Amino acid sequence: MMLDDFMFRAALAGLGVALAAAPLGCFIVWRRMAYFGDATAHAAVLGVALSLTLSTPIFAGVLVVSLLMAIIVSTLSGRGYAMDTLLGVMAHSALAVGLVAVSFLSGVRIDLMAYLFGDILAVGKTDLIVIWGGAALVLALVGWRWSALLLATLNPDLAHASGVSPKREQLILTVALAIVVAVAIKVVGVLLIAAMLIIPAATARPFSKTPESMAFMAAIIGCSASVIGLKTSYALDSPTGPTIVCVVALMFIASSILWKVSRSFGGGEPAGPAS
Amino acid sequence: MLVSTHELSVRLGKRLILENINLRVQRGEIVTVIGPNGSGKSTLLRALIGAVAPCSGRVVKAPGLTIGYVPQRLHIDETLPMTVRRFMSLPKPPAPSELDAAMAQAGVSGLEQQQVMSLSGGQFQRVLLARALLEKPDLLLLDEATQGLDHRGSAGFYRQIDSVRQALGCAVIMVSHELHVVMRRTDRVICINGHICCEGEPEAVSASPEYQSLFGLDDDEAMAVYRHRNHHQHSHTEGAL
Structure with a gap:
């Protein structure tokens, strides 16, 4: 059966994350909250430590901590703290507290690298269910x-x-972001989730x-980057998560160059950002 | 009565922005709110749409009241691609005939496929007006809607508002600091500076000492505003407090 092939499972996992991250990533770009994704992702390490201590599923621990983090940040941002300062403080302290907490775990050897950079090749069938369940939930939301x-x-x-409450919509976005972080942590890892969003x-x-x-194009780009990155990492024997991000970064550079060239020679489309 | 406020006070942070505002607006009226910078004009409109909560007092709206709101300045982030048609369809897409009608009413027919970012200031204000008209509002709120328009542009804009009011029979509350232009097309002027300083028909307000001291007009300038209006039949009003 195809699901027994680790490459096939990895590809499915990558596609699930890319699909969920695409529309959400667009909102993060539009609302200029790139660091928000970062902060939520960094807090996830603390979630990993917590779930190992309490022996709950990693997914649950990460989800709870990411949600808490997101809610704290959105609440505090309305109270006179500058958003970027607040995110800087929260992101790095959460990561640090998470790392310290992990070091206190006795008897459990955990591969921290796996959570920082993800381990898409180790994705099992249960992980696939979590990832696609989460992705479907986020897309529906x-x-x-x-x-x-x-x-x-x-x-x-x-x-x-x-008659639309901006607070409520912000909360929905925040919850969706926490879900994506929780399902993506195994695939691309904490440090690269923000990259796959943005x-x-x-x-x-x-x-x-x-x-x-x-949003549609972002989904196509994310999906193709996952598949191409997976194949490339297999060929080059390079770490898979970072390779996927490298591929999508190259796509970004190509898109920017294409855009500039088409603007200077063709007069260009009216669609793009004014420069 | 479409909307009224009762002893409405609004606090933003520690600052008391509005204090004991009593306001009543009837169907079909055009009410202009004027006041210096920072006098709470925009906050008053935002309190009417429910974007800021009063710290005391209340806003009473007629049941089922639909509000069209044209904000002061709308910055659309350049990372967000948006055609005029798509913008007009938020939050719910109108029937194509309604879309055409609203675009025509606001004087921006034919711009549907344009990117919102590529519009001129005047075009964008009219698109915002068109969007506000889509829901056939009972009450139209305009916050410095002619900012960034030249004199002719804003005179045209106010003519448009007047014709919209006649077509829809809605009430209009607008915020402005262009006294001369605005007063020509308004039924009632409310002059605020945190509290209501004076209100009444345009002639009465522009002649009132509260108004003149608020805007720091010396006698010559005050007379200029006054004379500007003098070709109207000078009606006596009790409006000024």
Whole structure:
């Protein structure tokens, strides 16, 4: 059976994460909260330590801590702290506390590298269920709230006037982000989750005319980067998670160059960012 | 009565922005809110749409009231691709005929495929107006809607508002600091500076000492505003407090 092939399972895992990360990554780019993804991901290490201590599934521990982190940050950001300062403090302290907590775990040997950089080749059938379940949940959540999320992203006052609560939409986004981090930690790892959220969306931007086309294109870019990165890492015997991110980073560079070239020679499309 | 406020006070952080505002707006009225920078004009509109909560007092809306809101300045992040048509369809897509009608009413037909970011300031304000008109609002709120328009542009914009009001029969509350332009097309002026300084028909307000001291007009300038209006029949009003 194909699921017995570790490469096939890895590819499925990568696709699941890429699909869920694409629309969410677009919102993170549009709302300029790139560091928010970072902070949530870093807090996940603490979640790993917690679930090992309490012997709960890693997924649950990471989900709880990421959610807590996200909620603390969104609450505090309304109280006069500058967002980037707050995220810087929270992200690095959460990571540090997580690392210290892990060092106190006696008797358990854990491969911290696996959580920092992910180990997509070790993905099992249960992991696949968690990843695709999480991805389906995130896609359903974002799809359900799509228009309200867009309006709240555009302008909170416009949202209020149309009866959409920006606070609630922010919370939904936060929950979705925590779910993605929790399911992706095994695949790409803590340090690379933010990359998989942001880079495909940024790569798709110059060639999109509507929010929907950008999310769709980000999904295609993320999926192809996962598959290409997987094959490349097999061929080069390089670490898989980082290789996937390298591939998507190359795609971003190619997209930026293409964009600049088409602008200077073709007059260009009206779609892209004004420079 | 479409909307009214009762002893409405709003605090942002530690600062008391609005204090004991009593306001009543009837169907079909055009009410202009004027006041210096930082006087709480925008906050008043934001309290009416529910974007800021009052710290005391309350806002009472007629049941089922639909509000069209045109914000002061809308910055669309350049990372967010958005066509005019897509923008108009948020949060729910209108029927194509309604979309065309609203675009025509706001004077921006034919821009549907354009990127929102590529619009000029005036076009964008009209697109915002068109979007606000989609839901056939009972109450239209305009916050410095003519900012960034030249004199002719903003005069045209206000003409548009007037014709929209006649077509829809809605009430309009607008915030402005362009006294001369705005007063020509308004039924009632409310002059605020944290609290309501004076209110009434445009002639009465522009002649009132509260208004003149608030805007630091010396006698010559005040007379200029006054004369500007003098070709209207000068009606006596009790409006000024």
